[in-house]
Amino acid sequence: MQDPDPFPTNVDVDRERQVMEITWEDGIHSTYTGEQLRWACPCAECRGEGGMSGRLSRVQTLSESELRIRDVTLVGQYALQIAFESGHATGIYTFSLLRHLMA
Amino acid sequence: MAAPSSQQVLDALGRIKDPDLGRDVVSLGMIKELDVSPQGKVSFTFELTTPACPVRDRFKSQAEDAVGEIPGVTGVEVRMTANVRPAFMRPKPSEVLPGVKQTIAVASGKGGVGKSTVAVNLAAALRKSGASVGLLDADIYGPSVPVMTGSKVVPQQANGRLLPIEAHGMKLMSFGHINPGSEPTIYRGPMVGKAIEAMMVQVDWGSLDYLVIDLPPGTGDASLTLAQAVPLTGVAIVCTPQDVATDIAVKALQMFRKLNVTPLGLIENMSWYVCPSCGHRHEIFSHGGAESAAKRLGVPFLGAIPLEEGIREDADAGTPVVISRPESAGARAFVEIASQVAARTSIQSFRQLPVINVH
Numbered sequence: 001m002q003d004p005d006p007f008p009t010n011v012d013v014d015r016e017r018q019v020m021e022i023t024w025e026d027g028i029h030s031t032y033t034g035e036q037l038r039w040a041c042p043c044a045e046c047r048g049e050g051g052m053s054g055r056l057s058r059v060q061t062l063s064e065s066e067l068r069i070r071d072v073t074l075v076g077q078y079a080l081q082i083a084f085e086s087g088h089a090t091g092i093y094t095f096s097l098l099r100h101l102m103a
Numbered sequence: 104m105a106a107p108s109s110q111q112v113l114d115a116l117g118r119i120k121d122p123d124l125g126r127d128v129v130s131l132g133m134i135k136e137l138d139v140s141p142q143g144k145v146s147f148t149f150e151l152t153t154p155a156c157p158v159r160d161r162f163k164s165q166a167e168d169a170v171g172e173i174p175g176v177t178g179v180e181v182r183m184t185a186n187v188r189p190a191f192m193r194p195k196p197s198e199v200l201p202g203v204k205q206t207i208a209v210a211s212g213k214g215g216v217g218k219s220t221v222a223v224n225l226a227a228a229l230r231k232s233g234a235s236v237g238l239l240d241a242d243i244y245g246p247s248v249p250v251m252t253g254s255k256v257v258p259q260q261a262n263g264r265l266l267p268i269e270a271h272g273m274k275l276m277s278f279g280h281i282n283p284g285s286e287p288t289i290y291r292g293p294m295v296g297k298a299i300e301a302m303m304v305q306v307d308w309g310s311l312d313y314l315v316i317d318l319p320p321g322t323g324d325a326s327l328t329l330a331q332a333v334p335l336t337g338v339a340i341v342c343t344p345q346d347v348a349t350d351i352a353v354k355a356l357q358m359f360r361k362l363n364v365t366p367l368g369l370i371e372n373m374s375w376y377v378c379p380s381c382g383h384r385h386e387i388f389s390h391g392g393a394e395s396a397a398k399r400l401g402v403p404f405l406g407a408i409p410l411e412e413g414i415r416e417d418a419d420a421g422t423p424v425v426i427s428r429p430e431s432a433g434a435r436a437f438v439e440i441a442s443q444v445a446a447r448t449s450i451q452s453f454r455q456l457p458v459i460n461v462h
Contacts, residue, residue: 007363008457015462025454072459077334078363080459095363 008095011080013072020069020082022098030102034069037082038062040101041091104175106143113137115169116147122158123446124453128166136182145170146180152449153312154185155232157442187234187312188452190336199303199333202310203237205448207367208329208338210359212351214320217372218341219247220418221408221437222317225339227423228441230272234312237267237274239302241329242319243288243295246279253421255283264307271426276306296328303333313448322358330362334456336448337367339405344371344392353396367447368403369393370440376410377432403447406440409433 010023018034039056041047048054068085075081075092083089117129124131128149137147149166151159163181170179189204200206209222219242226238240248249255254270258280265281267274278298282288290298308314316335319325329335338359342352356366371393376385387410397404408414411433417424425434 007454011457011459013459013461022457072461074457074459076331076362076364077456078330078361094361 006095006099007077008080008098011072013069015069018068020072024099028102030098032098032101034084035067036101037069037093038067038084038088040093040097041082041088042093042097043090045090104143106139106141107145107173107175109137109139111173112139112145112147112170115173116166119162119165119169123450124152128162143175143177144180145173145176145178146182148182148184151183151185152452153187153232153442153445154234155229155442155445156185156449157439157446159183185233188449190334190448190451190454199300200308200314203308203314204310204312205336205452206314206316206333207444207448208316208318208326208335208359208364209341210318210326210338210355211320211341212322212353212355213342213348214245216320216341216343216348216352217408218320219251219317220414221339221341221370221372221440222315223248223251223418224414224423224425224434224437225441225444226273226313226315227271227425228438229313229315229445231425231429231438232441232445234445235310236272237276237308237311237314239306239314239316240275240277240279241299241302241316241325243278243290243298243325244319246277248275248277248317249279249283250421251418251423254280256280257283258306261307264305266307271423274308274311276302276308278302292324295324299325299328300332313445322355326355326358327362330359330364335364336451337365339367339370339444341370341372342393342396343373343388344386344390345388346392348388349392349396352393353400356400356402365451366400366402367444368405369397369400370405371407373410374407379412403443405443405447406436408436408440 006024006026008022009025012021020032022030046054046056066086070085071083073081079092079094113129116134117127119128133150135148135150139145166181167179187204211218226236230236240246252270254268258265267276340352340356342348373388376387394404409432413428413431414424414433417427425437428434
């Protein structure tokens with residue numbers, strides 16, 4: 001395992017277009033939609049834990065307010081916390097996860 | 104002969120490279136207040152990123168030599184100063200610990216490897232180099248800092264905030280100050296997190312170059328809380344040379360890596376013991392374990408500290424050994440390690456935290 005993953009240098013969240021753009025310190029840009037981020041939520045409720053299946057594997061669709069990003073904050077120096085308009089905000093998206101999410 | 108131009112002087116100084124930051128000292132902004140007199144006398148300020156800079160003396164003589172060789176120079180005056188830069192170019196002042204420039208965590212995998220002793224002496228060595236230093240004892244269950252610094256007093260309050268305790272020129276705060284006596288702290292995990300947050304937010308740390316944080320052993324609540332609540336500059340991991348300690352130190356280090364906290368390196372404690380009666384050097388816990396683990400993991404090895412009775416005696420008596428016996432082998436090892444740690448943290452001050460813009 002090498003030293004920490006690349007840092008984002010800039011995180012731009014456009015709530016109107018529902019797009020989050022990240023510029024990484026190695027110059028790479030990545031773009032995420034609210035919908036994509038919501039379905040990738042890594043929290044225990046969404047993913048499941050201890051053998052229980054998570055909510056995201058049980059539901060087929062999510063409502064509009066569940067998919068809309070409300071706010072993004074920094075956690076320590078390893079992750080972003082993304083809050084959605086439905087109030088769901090338990091997902092801690094590590095930089096490493098965000099790096100792997102980009103296609 | 105005509106006096107040289109300022110540009111000539113900067114060109115000459117631009118050939119000096121900072122070994123840790125890997126760039127020349129001019130582009131790093133370390134050369135300030137440059138003045139060249141018509142008679143060819145050159146004077147400038149050389150601003151280091153830490154007063155504990157391991158190459159301070161080398162920089163000074165390199166600068167004198169580089170400038171002295173320029174034709175037309177009749178004299179060189181180098182003023183060495185230091186200005187600790189905040190870790191990360193922060194988009195805005197941090198809400199937790201706003202006046203603290205660098206936060207250095209001292210952690211270990213196993214208990215009993217001398218982590219608190221290292222933290223106390225590391226802080227004292229940074230203080231001795233001229234930096235302003237705080238020491239936060241985040242070991243809620245086994246706070247050792249009050250005894251080791253001879254500061255078993257209850258903190259005062261002002262404006263609803265706790266004032267840190269001053270001892271040996273450092274600002275200190277420990278749960279042992281808040282909950283003195285022999286009553287144990289019986290807390291479940293979430294309360295440990297709250298207690299640590301309170302020691303950061305509710306304590307008036309003021310402005311500090313370095314805040315050294317003594318963590319409890321292991322990879323539990325305290326370490327997690329800290330990594331989530333503050334952008335830590337980095338973490339130094341303490342271990343003893345034997346396999347059982349280095350193996351677990353590696354786990355601790357990997358945990359911090361997962362949290363993107365930069366490993367500053369490994370410190371080997373209780374490296375050797377010099378028998379006072381025969382003068383023979385014994386390696387009780389084996390030899391070189393931390394150094395080879397550091398190599399394996401690709402992190403710096405920060406140094407080794409001998410097992411000395413004086414270190415233990417002075418810790419129990421409340422004065423860190425770097426202050427009470429500065430000439431001892433132990434104290435010299437701590438000072439050397441402190442400057443390595445300071446150098447590693449300086450590198451972080453050239454990294455940037457993300458700017459988040461929600462609109």
